[in-house]
Amino acid sequence: MYRSQDCNSLRKSDIGKQVTLAGWVNVTRDHGGVIFIDLRDREGLTQVVFRPEENAELAKEAHSLRSEDVIEVSGRVAARLPGTENPDLATGDMEVIPNQLRILNRADTLPFPIDAEPQNEDLRMRHRYFDLRRPRLARNLRVRHRVAKATRDYLDTQRFVEVETPILSKSTPEGARDFLVPSRITPGKFYALPQAPQQYKQLLMVAGVEKYFQIAKCFRDEDLRADRQPEFTQIDIETSFVTPHDIFAVTEGMLAAIFKAARNIDIKTPFDRLTYREAVSRYGSDKPDRRFGMELVDLGEIFRQSSFKVFRSALDAGGVVKAINAKGFAGITIGQADELTEIAKLYGAKGLAFIKIENGEWKSPIVKFFSETEKAALQSKLKIAEGDCIFFGADKWEIACEVLGRLRLRIAEMQKLTPAAEIWDFLWVTDFPLFEWSAEENKWNAMHHPFTRPKAEDISLFEAKKFREIRAEAYDVVLNGVEIGGGSIRIHEPQLQEKMFEALSISPEDRQAQFGHLLRALHLGAPPHGGIALGLDRLVMLICGEETIRDVMAFPKNNRGIDLMTQSPAEVDPRQLRDLSLKLGKDKKP
RNA sequence: GGAGCCUUAGCUCAAUUGGUUAGAGCGCCGCCCUGUCACGGCGGAGGUUGCGGGUUCGAGCCCCGUAGGCUCCGCCA
Numbered sequence: 261m262y263r264s265q266d267c268n269s270l271r272k273s274d275i276g277k278q279v280t281l282a283g284w285v286n287v288t289r290d291h292g293g294v295i296f297i298d299l300r301d302r303e304g305l306t307q308v309v310f311r312p313e314e315n316a317e318l319a320k321e322a323h324s325l326r327s328e329d330v331i332e333v334s335g336r337v338a339a340r341l342p343g344t345e346n347p348d349l350a351t352g353d354m355e356v357i358p359n360q361l362r363i364l365n366r367a368d369t370l371p372f373p374i375d376a377e378p379q380n381e382d383l384r385m386r387h388r389y390f391d392l393r394r395p396r397l398a399r400n401l402r403v404r405h406r407v408a409k410a411t412r413d414y415l416d417t418q419r420f421v422e423v424e425t426p427i428l429s430k431s432t433p434e435g436a437r438d439f440l441v442p443s444r445i446t447p448g449k450f451y452a453l454p455q456a457p458q459q460y461k462q463l464l465m466v467a468g469v470e471k472y473f474q475i476a477k478c479f480r481d482e483d484l485r486a487d488r489q490p491e492f493t494q495i496d497i498e499t500s501f502v503t504p505h506d507i508f509a510v511t512e513g514m515l516a517a518i519f520k521a522a523r524n525i526d527i528k529t530p531f532d533r534l535t536y537r538e539a540v541s542r543y544g545s546d547k548p549d550r551r552f553g554m555e556l557v558d559l560g561e562i563f564r565q566s567s568f569k570v571f572r573s574a575l576d577a578g579g580v581v582k583a584i585n586a587k588g589f590a591g592i593t594i595g596q597a598d599e600l601t602e603i604a605k606l607y608g609a610k611g612l613a614f615i616k617i618e619n620g621e622w623k624s625p626i627v628k629f630f631s632e633t634e635k636a637a638l639q640s641k642l643k644i645a646e647g648d649c650i651f652f653g654a655d656k657w658e659i660a661c662e663v664l665g666r667l668r669l670r671i672a673e674m675q676k677l678t679p680a681a682e683i684w685d686f687l688w689v690t691d692f693p694l695f696e697w698s699a700e701e702n703k704w705n706a707m708h709h710p711f712t713r714p715k716a717e718d719i720s721l722f723e724a725k726k727f728r729e730i731r732a733e734a735y736d737v738v739l740n741g742v743e744i745g746g747g748s749i750r751i752h753e754p755q756l757q758e759k760m761f762e763a764l765s766i767s768p769e770d771r772q773a774q775f776g777h778l779l780r781a782l783h784l785g786a787p788p789h790g791g792i793a794l795g796l797d798r799l800v801m802l803i804c805g806e807e808t809i810r811d812v813m814a815f816p817k818n819n820r821g822i823d824l825m826t827q828s829p830a831e832v833d834p835r836q837l838r839d840l841s842l843k844l845g846k847d848k849k850p
Numbered sequence: 851g852g853a854g855c856c857u858u859a860g861c862u863c864a865a866u867u868g869g870u871u872a873g874a875g876c877g878c879c880g881c882c883c884u885g886u887c888a889c890g891g892c893g894g895a896g897g898u899u900g901c902g903g904g905u906u907c908g909a910g911c912c913c914c915g916u917a918g919g920c921u922c923c924g925c926c927a
Contacts, residue, residue, distance in 0.1 A: 293884030435927035600888040
């Protein structure tokens, strides 16, 4: 037995007891005579005091202790001397006077200080086991555990069944790039790691499970970001005999349970709902951050007859003129204006027009093109006041909205508009388009996935091939401008599914080869069903106040998909390749 | 595939306009110190300034290339 209790357990009632503690040396304070050691385990800190007059031998050994050495101490619990208590520690009234010290393991010079916020992330990643000792990351791991547990507990109360689905799965052409696993027993063939358990969970509905969930690992071989890793975790849910309303209710209940369990926060339910069209029109994004204002304002009415050609021609071409008012941003620097112009161009605008309101004057090269009526209408519609800065977008609806949406986010950063206090702004975005046009492939693709149900009132549009106008029974849940989940009601009728494949230009042969099992299942009594998947990593990231999901994963990969600690991916023995009937291209040979 | 930022001691950073021996704090090593909790004091070791090339009398600093890290675009049904 290494210890009788943890390092966060000693209280006044323990005075006089003999205890044994084990843990890491958090810090030493060596006075030459008396030596203080803060002993740390995962629960907390306890001060250990070595006094030469009590035990000269032990004190001598304690002089050699350094940070992160692992030790075991046995001794007597004593009250600290009056006036030396530490109110910042739960155990701050107590200390342990040891009569025994075992040094279980010594630590080398540390790769980085454990009590500071290290800057160098690849150093942290190479010593991830060490990094995870830091309180912040240790806390994140525990929050993640509580989120997962709350998820299971809540869904269990709602009579959901957790079912595991295969990791060795089948490649599908739709969606993200697959990770492939070569089959040894069937040479030349490959498994794929699942991008999501999408088809399996639908098949479980056909199987009569009715309420399924899984905390599922998903894999996508795409480039990484602060909030994207090649392997990540979804809270995956599917239910039979449901409408979107039912999915919203169970998701809201689950998120409420999660926030209560993880942070003791009561979130407001039900969440607001916005259609995709409205979200993009008002915020220039399908995942609006509503923690600050600066909404997009439509100015079509004002400029319909304008003599300012840039605005007029956008409107005449069926586009829009929109603007955002950055309150108090007239002091914008040249560098900031240049950066915003770059952003506008990056997202398809030809340039960026803006007006600064300084000393009662509208400063901009475009103001001279405005009539007095137009200026008055702008003033009232945008609530323009001294010190404001107005940014315009005049283009096709999609481009104008996206440009202003991106500007809105960057300006909010520049102006530090996001409130310092925690706000949990949840909302549903509904009625996504079913299809999106791929100029590259010259065909329609599914915006969500090919099993997404069109809205009933839009199904008739299939015949006229008005694919752009068809809306999906699909929804995302957004928190503070981050998409934390999305789902849809699925197609359960084989005829409608065929229509969908046809719209996606998937040939009947390919349909059978790739989705035959699902089509067959739809013919054998598939119930109406739908579901949702939430990104567990992103959710935990937000709950922990982190800026990257790497900080809520135990062993993440860097932005090139490399695990710097294990140095994976790595070369393999040629014999392994031979077993798999694989050969490397000449330039890839070691 | 593309763009931006970054790389100086174990760690975090500094080094005037290109100038002589590249500094500081923390950590490490040694000595001193009996009530600290970021303990304190004195001393010491520790550097191919990521790497390669160029310009220059002289490069941490300027130029070119390259490697690595981070962020973003593309990509992510």
